[in-house]
Amino acid sequence: MKSVLVLEDGTYFTGESFGRKGEAFGEIVFNTCMTGYQEVTTDPSYNGQIVAMTYPLIGNYGFNQLDNESYKPHIQGFIVSELCDYPSNWRCGMSADKYFETNNITGIKGIDTRALTQYIRKFGSMYGVISSECGNIDILMEKLKSEKERKRNLVMEVTTKIPVYKPGPGKRIVVMDFGVKNNIIRALQDRNCYICILPAFSTLDDIVKHDPEGILLSNGPGDPMDLLSVKNTVESLIGLKPIMGICLGHQLLGIALGGVTYKLKFGHHGGNHPVKDLRTGRCYITSQNHNYALEKDFSKDVTITHVNINDNTTEGFRHNTLPILSVQYHPEAAPGPQDSAYIFDEFMNLL
Known part of the structure; x- marks a missing residue:
């Protein structure tokens, strides 16, 4: 046809x-x-x-x-x-x-x-x-x-509607589900974590009552500026527990720290995007899927740790004094190269 x-x-x-x-x-x-x-x-x-x-x-x-x-x-x-x-x-x-x-x-x-x-x-x-x-x-x-x-709320269409638990003997992690991929959960399970997957609309009280040792802000669809209530929740988490952001979670974390996002011309979607770790000078091939990016130098409290070699966009940051790290790309891959799985180990070290 x-x-x-x-x-x-x-x-x-x-x-x-x-x-x-x-x-x-x-x-x-x-x-x-x-x-x-x-x-x-x-x-x-x-x-x-x-x-x-x-x-x-x-x-x-x-x-x-x-x-x-x-x-x-x-x-x-x-x-x-x-x-x-x-x-x-x-x-x-x-x-x-x-x-x-x-x-x-x-x-x-x-x-x-x-x-x-x-x-x-x-x-x-x-x-x-x-x-x-x-x-x-x-x-x-x-x-x-x-x-x-x-108008659609893309994140609320894909997030879990109820808490989901993945028991494990290790660290207790709350995953805020903005559209989390299974391989992110697998990466945490490989590190023996006890995982609590919570809806995107969860409040600070909802998160704190699970007594997490760390919080992961997941990937997800759409414009982070459409999620101002979520941004406020993320803002209230800063300084409370170690936090890791991935993709949309990275953008929301950046906004909560005073950053601004902008829309890319045609986004980054694929498994062959080169990203440089500014701390080591090493280049990694990464899996990416996003249409928005954080403006550079958005806060004196953070250090940009990763940049995209193709267009010099921000791909990662660390907070200078708090246990916070964040990456724009997908360290869990699926599909794509697994070069960046070490990011999950860095998160475990923060805990």
Whole structure:
């Protein structure tokens, strides 16, 4: 079945439909990972977005029950150049087309993803629609405009609604769930932590009553400035316990310390982003997924510890006097390189 991808400036690409037939609206971003497409689709940080994969062949090892990064896929739609019809892997339990159909995800294939990526790099990420129902660009533009104006609380859509506990013999950690990935939880379990996963809307009292030895602010979707009540909670935690921030949690922690965020032109999404640790001079290849970044030198109380080599954006900081560390990238990877798993060890040392 024919399908069309329309961007908010009127640019469109035609291709073929896969997965759920119908329409999907969201911000178009591109991901540069060569593998790990299942982890991408199930990353809660992509809630509200349509993901275009730059690697030309997707689905060649199928889907399974082990590689999910949350309880379900969160992407609004999926864009690929070629979707593999005959996956081959001993863990494969479902083909790509069946996976997207079962999970009600609308996709488009057979388009020039290289041209789409270059267009987004030039003009920035923008809202878009995938449709297998309507080929009239003017009608789709009207729908797109209306859908873009609809306000959503992306974090509250993906956060746990009740506390979840993962017992362990080690340190007691509260994870504030803004869209936490399973591999963050695994990284803490590998270090024997007792983990309390709390909803994003948890208050200071909710957190303190769990008597944590440390607090982790997780990744998640959307603009951190839409979460001012959460920012206030984070602000009240500063100085109370050791804190680690990842991705959205990093941005919220920075804002709570007096920082300001801004939107990147097309964000960082993929598993090949070089980040320099300014303390050692060493460069790490990192997994990233974010559209916003912290302004540099936002507080005299913190030291910037990591920067992105591609665009010199802030990728990490440490507080000068308090047990606080934070990184913009994903040290838990999944998908992506595991170079930066040492960050979790640094957090354990803070405790």
